[in-house]
Amino acid sequence: MRLLLAISLLVTGTLAVVSDHQFEMLAKKVEDLTRQLMLTELSIGERARADADSGIKQIRTTNDGTKSYFTQTHSYNSVCSIHEHSNYDRTVGMGEFIATMNGVEFRTRHNDYKLRMPSKTSKNYNQQDDIPFPPVPPSVLAKRNLQEQVHEMQNYFRAFAFQNHNFRDYRPYFKPVLCYLEGTWTTSTKSIDEPFQSDRHSIDAESWFDLQEKIRFTSYTGGKHYLENFSYLPTTIMNMINGTPEYAQWNYRISCHPLSFDLPLSAIKPVDDMAGRIAHKMNLTRYAHTRSARFTLARRFGRENHFQWEDGFGNFKDSAYHNGLLDKIMNEIPGKDNYGAVLHDNTFGMDTLDPRKVNATLLNTAYYHRRFKHDKKGAMGIRDVHRGFSDSNLFVAQTSNPKVAPMKIHYCAKNEHTHHKECKTEAVRYTYAIPLELIYLTPLFSWNPHNLKYVDRRDRKGQQAIIEGGKRNGGTTVDKAYNGTSFKLFYKTPVEFFHGTNVDKDKADTDRGAVGVLDRHGALKKVVSSGQRITLPDIPGVGKLRLRYPIMPLTREGNQVGKELDAVKDVLNHLKNFGGYLDQKPSALAGSALTQADSHFRTSVTNQDPPGHHFHELYIDYDDMQDLAKGLTVTVGTTTDNSHSHQLEISYDANTHTYKIHKCDGKATCWDGHSAVLYSMD
Numbered sequence: 001m002r003l004l005l006a007i008s009l010l011v012t013g014t015l016a017v018v019s020d021h022q023f024e025m026l027a028k029k030v031e032d033l034t035r036q037l038m039l040t041e042l043s044i045g046e047r048a049r050a051d052a053d054s055g056i057k058q059i060r061t062t063n064d065g066t067k068s069y070f071t072q073t074h075s076y077n078s079v080c081s082i083h084e085h086s087n088y089d090r091t092v093g094m095g096e097f098i099a100t101m102n103g104v105e106f107r108t109r110h111n112d113y114k115l116r117m118p119s120k121t122s123k124n125y126n127q128q129d130d131i132p133f134p135p136v137p138p139s140v141l142a143k144r145n146l147q148e149q150v151h152e153m154q155n156y157f158r159a160f161a162f163q164n165h166n167f168r169d170y171r172p173y174f175k176p177v178l179c180y181l182e183g184t185w186t187t188s189t190k191s192i193d194e195p196f197q198s199d200r201h202s203i204d205a206e207s208w209f210d211l212q213e214k215i216r217f218t219s220y221t222g223g224k225h226y227l228e229n230f231s232y233l234p235t236t237i238m239n240m241i242n243g244t245p246e247y248a249q250w251n252y253r254i255s256c257h258p259l260s261f262d263l264p265l266s267a268i269k270p271v272d273d274m275a276g277r278i279a280h281k282m283n284l285t286r287y288a289h290t291r292s293a294r295f296t297l298a299r300r301f302g303r304e305n306h307f308q309w310e311d312g313f314g315n316f317k318d319s320a321y322h323n324g325l326l327d328k329i330m331n332e333i334p335g336k337d338n339y340g341a342v343l344h345d346n347t348f349g350m351d352t353l354d355p356r357k358v359n360a361t362l363l364n365t366a367y368y369h370r371r372f373k374h375d376k377k378g379a380m381g382i383r384d385v386h387r388g389f390s391d392s393n394l395f396v397a398q399t400s401n402p403k404v405a406p407m408k409i410h411y412c413a414k415n416e417h418t419h420h421k422e423c424k425t426e427a428v429r430y431t432y433a434i435p436l437e438l439i440y441l442t443p444l445f446s447w448n449p450h451n452l453k454y455v456d457r458r459d460r461k462g463q464q465a466i467i468e469g470g471k472r473n474g475g476t477t478v479d480k481a482y483n484g485t486s487f488k489l490f491y492k493t494p495v496e497f498f499h500g501t502n503v504d505k506d507k508a509d510t511d512r513g514a515v516g517v518l519d520r521h522g523a524l525k526k527v528v529s530s531g532q533r534i535t536l537p538d539i540p541g542v543g544k545l546r547l548r549y550p551i552m553p554l555t556r557e558g559n560q561v562g563k564e565l566d567a568v569k570d571v572l573n574h575l576k577n578f579g580g581y582l583d584q585k586p587s588a589l590a591g592s593a594l595t596q597a598d599s600h601f602r603t604s605v606t607n608q609d610p611p612g613h614h615f616h617e618l619y620i621d622y623d624d625m626q627d628l629a630k631g632l633t634v635t636v637g638t639t640t641d642n643s644h645s646h647q648l649e650i651s652y653d654a655n656t657h658t659y660k661i662h663k664c665d666g667k668a669t670c671w672d673g674h675s676a677v678l679y680s681m682d
């Protein structure tokens with residue numbers, strides 16, 4: 001601070017006339033101004049905390065429309081821009097979004113996080129372990145041939161789909177994982193530390209300063225870096241120590257936690273996001289089967305949760321609660337001290353107690369929680385407290401890691417033993433988290449019935465050998481098939497596992513996104529990707545199984561408008577039960593949906609690299625479908641996958657009853673190799 005002042009005074013050439021006294025005074029003024037800056041930030045933060053809960057605010061806009069709901073909110077074609085990269089072993093596709101945590105608003109890079117969890121053995125900052133994949137059921141491995149293995153594996157998927165563990169006990173092989181967003185103020189204010197690994201994206205900047213400049217530039221122009229590698233992460237002044245400001249840098253990561261118990265699908269039900277739903281003219285059931293849907297957790301396990309096997313999710317009564325199922329899950333997740341940490345918070349001389357225990361028990365604050373009990377001995381007795389003044393999603397965990405910026409407090413209290421007033425400065429470090437999604441891991445990650453070779457990710461030469469330096473691209477011939485599999489060519493599920501929609505065998509394989517891989521004897525095997533999907537393709541006897549259940553909260557749920565709107569939506573959605581609460585009842589209701597739902601399609605899977613294994617989804621509205629039937633073409637945009645989307649001109653072939661890409665981005669074919677065929681997802 002002194003040096004800075006001296007320099008600025010030097011520059012203005014007035015150093016000679018500045019006396020010691022004036023210097024002290026100036027230093028004091030700068031300190032006062034810095035203090036005022038901190039208070040301004042506090043005021044902005046308090047405003048944000050009062051206006052919104054911790055949650056997701058917005059995803060990137062790609063559409064415009066005649067109504068506001070034709071543009072993106074936290075969802076539109078996909079909630080939080082979730083998508084698939086199932087050709088990677090443990091990559092979970094998730095795009096960019098804006099989130100608020102405890103009043104701090106920030107924007108992520110393209111996330112594409114991995115199925116990893118905090119370390120079980122190390123306390124190191126952001127140290128993670130791979131989440132183990134569930135094993136293959138022994139009864140599948142015991143089968144003698146491929147056909148029988150496929151059939152037995154399908155039985156396990158059927159048991160899971162019907163949540164019937166008497167038919168096959170699927171529970172050791174279908175493992176729920178909660179992936180969460182964690183944010184905090186860090187002490188790393190110079191060089192960027194990438195807080196979580198992605199096989200596909202990392203922050204493209206040299207330093208925080210460089211990143212801030214790039215973000216300032218794209219904000220000014222409204223532009224975008226085409227690789228989606230920038231994030232907006234604020235900086236703050238955390239403390240003032242003897243006139244020197246202590247800066248802190250906001251950072252976030254996405255990590256996952258394997259639940260210690262089975263989470264029945266009956267405890268999950270869809271939430272109505274009407275804007276997204278009306279934009280596609282879908283009823284809630286249908287919407288719940290798309291990437292756009294969000295879900296909520298029941299307050300607890302129990303018979304009151306009914307599983308609707310036809311829908312694949314549960315139904316339960318809505319109610320208020322203290323310490324629900326979500327709290328139970330979040331309580332299993334540690335903060336930055338990783339698994340096994342034990343910390344207690346007794347700032348202000350008060351014990352922070354476990355709200356679940358009847359008798360006073362110290363709360364382990366190293367794990368995420370949003371409630372606690374306070375006990376100031378001899379004072380008002382035990383009090384139950386929710387974290388945050390009005391934030392229902394403020395899950396916090398304490399940490400001892402010096403990389404997390406501490407918040408300091410100076411306070412005085414009477415010592416209980418000596419009865420003298422004692423003053424001290426204490427510092428605590430906290431991180432914040434919100435749930436993002438529940439993911440069910442299946443035995444498909446481990447199942448390799450063709451015994452295909454897997455090349456370790458560190459073996460660079462081996463990686464090249466799989467594609468023979470580019471000659472092999474996964475085509476379904478012996479010369480084009482991959483010679484082995486790897487973390488990013490994670491293809492080992494036999495194509496026969498899924499239902500083929502086409503009678504023509506070759507076409508059916510393409511429909512399923514099959515690639516060719518040579519086995520250890522050089523024989524060609526047709527397989528599909530085995531990584532994490534949102535919804536699995538049709539399995540015979542099972543149907544389409546959803547595996548990712550987004551449960552992220554929204555910021556707007558935390559203010560009066562949001563809450564009022566949710567109540568009104570409930571009345572309108574449930575007129576039979578809630579209609580009586582309307583001041584004047586509607587006389588007649590044209591209850592049935594008069595408008596038809598959009599039709600839902602996907603493109604073929606392409607394996608061309610760049611841009612890498614992917615497909616897109618698209619919606620065509622009912623009137624456009626009528627036009628197509630008349631022989632006209634219509635133009636629609638696709639979802640964004642692998643950082644790009646297409647504008648498709650679509651036509652209908654009345655002879656083959658198929659929908660075709662007539663023009664892709666104005667060209668005869670798509671640049672990245674999608675075939676002309678469109679597949680219905682309805």
Ligand SMILES: *[C@@H]1O[C@H](CO)[C@@H](O)[C@H](O)[C@H]1NC(C)=O
Binds near residue numbers: 200201227228229643
């Ligand atoms: C940015 O993301 C792309 C993927 O879209 C990746 O290939 C690239 O390495 C990233 N660049 C940097 C500098 O992180």
Ligand SMILES: *[C@@H]1O[C@H](CO)[C@@H](O)[C@H](O)[C@H]1NC(C)=O
Binds near residue numbers: 597
């Ligand atoms: C929802 O819509 C689909 C078609 O879009 C229809 O098949 C289904 O019966 C509808 N469900 C309800 C509960 O109305």
Ligand SMILES: *[C@@H]1O[C@H](CO)[C@@H](O)[C@H](O)[C@H]1NC(C)=O
Binds near residue numbers: 358359
């Ligand atoms: C709570 O404390 C009382 C009295 O000390 C004891 O009798 C009781 O068993 C305790 N309850 C629990 C759940 O530990």
Ligand SMILES: *[C@@H]1O[C@H](CO)[C@@H](O)[C@H](O)[C@H]1NC(C)=O
Binds near residue numbers: 453483
């Ligand atoms: C495939 O790779 C193996 C080594 O893993 C090699 O022995 C074999 O010759 C390769 N096959 C072909 C057809 O290139």
